[in-house]
Amino acid sequence: MCGVNTDERRVCMDQDFTKYEALGNDYLVIDPSAAWASPTADTVRMVTDRRRGVGADGLLFGPLADLGPDDGPPLTPDGGGGVFGLRIFNSDGTPCARSGNGIRVFARYLMDHGYAGADDFTIRTDAGLTAVRVLDRASGLIRLALGPMSSSSRDVGATGHDRPMLRETLRVDGENIEITCLSDGNPHCVVVRENVTPELAHALGPRIAGHPAFPGRVNVEFVQVRDHATVRAEIWERGAGYTLASGSGACAAARAAQLLGLTGEKVTVEMPGGSLEVETARSGEVSVTGTAAQVATGRWAPDFRARLTGRRP
Numbered sequence: 032m033c034g035v036n037t038d039e040r041r042v043c044m045d046q047d048f049t050k051y052e053a054l055g056n057d058y059l060v061i062d063p064s065a066a067w068a069s070p071t072a073d074t075v076r077m078v079t080d081r082r083r084g085v086g087a088d089g090l091l092f093g094p095l096a097d098l099g100p101d102d103g104p105p106l107t108p109d110g111g112g113g114v115f116g117l118r119i120f121n122s123d124g125t126p127c128a129r130s131g132n133g134i135r136v137f138a139r140y141l142m143d144h145g146y147a148g149a150d151d152f153t154i155r156t157d158a159g160l161t162a163v164r165v166l167d168r169a170s171g172l173i174r175l176a177l178g179p180m181s182s183s184s185r186d187v188g189a190t191g192h193d194r195p196m197l198r199e200t201l202r203v204d205g206e207n208i209e210i211t212c213l214s215d216g217n218p219h220c221v222v223v224r225e226n227v228t229p230e231l232a233h234a235l236g237p238r239i240a241g242h243p244a245f246p247g248r249v250n251v252e253f254v255q256v257r258d259h260a261t262v263r264a265e266i267w268e269r270g271a272g273y274t275l276a277s278g279s280g281a282c283a284a285a286r287a288a289q290l291l292g293l294t295g296e297k298v299t300v301e302m303p304g305g306s307l308e309v310e311t312a313r314s315g316e317v318s319v320t321g322t323a324a325q326v327a328t329g330r331w332a333p334d335f336r337a338r339l340t341g342r343r344p
């Protein structure tokens with residue numbers, strides 16, 4: 032079952048996966064109605080592998096009626112009330128509670144496949160609810176309301192007593208690095224520098240992401256302030272490595288810059304893959320606006336499917 036009308040349903044049954052990208056942050060969408068089973072860490076790694084699989088920064092599994100255990104009741108796409116369940120995975124197979132780009136991608140998938148007819152709906156992930164507003168169907172311009180971001184070290188998953196993680200010093204291989212950390216369901220560590228480059232992200236990103244101060248690892252954003260309303264960001268994601276853009280990372284970059292007094296409430300975050308608009312309301316609620324686009328649909332080759340399912344072709 033897939034979609035609300037016969038044509039859409041036929042399209043959905045004819046595909047094993049769909050690939051989308053949002054600012055070059057690419058995701059495979061697998062619909063439970065067409066899946067061999069719920070993804071495991073192994074099968075996520077297989078399909079997102081850029082050489083031996085289709086390749087992507089992550090995998091989206093949905094729509095799901097609920098996010099209960101895999102051995103629960105059969106999953107149906109319609110959670111009711113315009114709420115669509117989604118499980119997100121990083122390319123290394125680890126689960127991911129939220130993704131700003133991934134949720135826009137999934138919103139576009141729901142629109143493209145006849146699940147979401149209205150311009151306002153809600154996506155439920157392990158981080159809770161994200162309100163979606165489609166601003167322009169043709170270009171796929173979508174705004175997400177992510178709620179407030181927390182600077183509490185407990186929410187960020189950092190070691191030590193609970194405290195707001197603003198302007199802290201992290202010692203990385205003998206170097207003192209000033210960090211500001213936030214969580215929107217995903218943990219983020221923001222490093223402000225006068226100049227940020229992909230080389231910096233590759234050099235320092237993995238060492239901060241896997242630092243013992245963050246036992247659950249952390250996403251890292253290197254941020255260069257251009258002016259009061261514009262920052263540039265380079266991203267190193269836990270679970271995916273260097274990515275061309277990150278939605279929740281852009282929110283962390285903008286919100287951290289604002290909390291540090293470097294920018295205002297509306298910030299354009301420029302990343303190698305493109306720009307996102309991040310806005311913080313007086314209430315502290317953060318929203319992010321950007322596009323997402325479909326790249327391809329596909330079917331597994333029989334031998335590859337056999338490896339995914341563990342059955343003979």
Ligand SMILES: N[C@H](CCC[C@H](N)C(=O)O)C(=O)O
Nearest residue numbers: 130131132217268277278279
């Ligand atoms: N690319 C995503 C973020 C993924 C975060 C993930 N790497 C984790 O927290 O494990 C985004 O657009 O928001």
